[in-house]
Amino acid sequence: MGRPNYKIGDMIVLKSGLTRTAEAEKRCRIAGVLPNDHGHVQYRVQFDAENFERRITEADIDTGKSLSRAAPEVVAKAGGAEPWLKLSSIRIGK
Structure with missing residues (x-):
């Protein structure tokens, strides 16, 4: 139970x-x-209709209905993961 089974950007x-029944x-x-x-993996999750995050443990996730470990390309596209510092854009004056 020590390692996370889900990554940032996964839908669970x-x-x-x-939550409510819907x-x-x-x-x-x-x-x-x-x-x-204490050996329980924890996640911060956010619902689409809410503007705050909740803390849950892995025991709160329905593993039968949730997909685990999204492909890295999907996570990168979903989060807009782009480095905030682009080395090619740095200019050094002489």
Whole structure:
């Protein structure tokens, strides 16, 4: 239980009882992977209709309905992952 099974950008489905009963409201996106808490993997997740993040553990995720480990290309495109510092754009004056 020590290693995360999901990456930032993965869409997951939470188990029943943690949110409202509508299926669309149980789907959320992983916003961050948190440090382990006594061997339990924790994630920050955000629902599309909310402007804040929640903390969940891996036990709260419905593994049968959630896809694990999205391809790196998908995560990069979804997050707009582009380096904030582009070495080719730096100009040095002499």
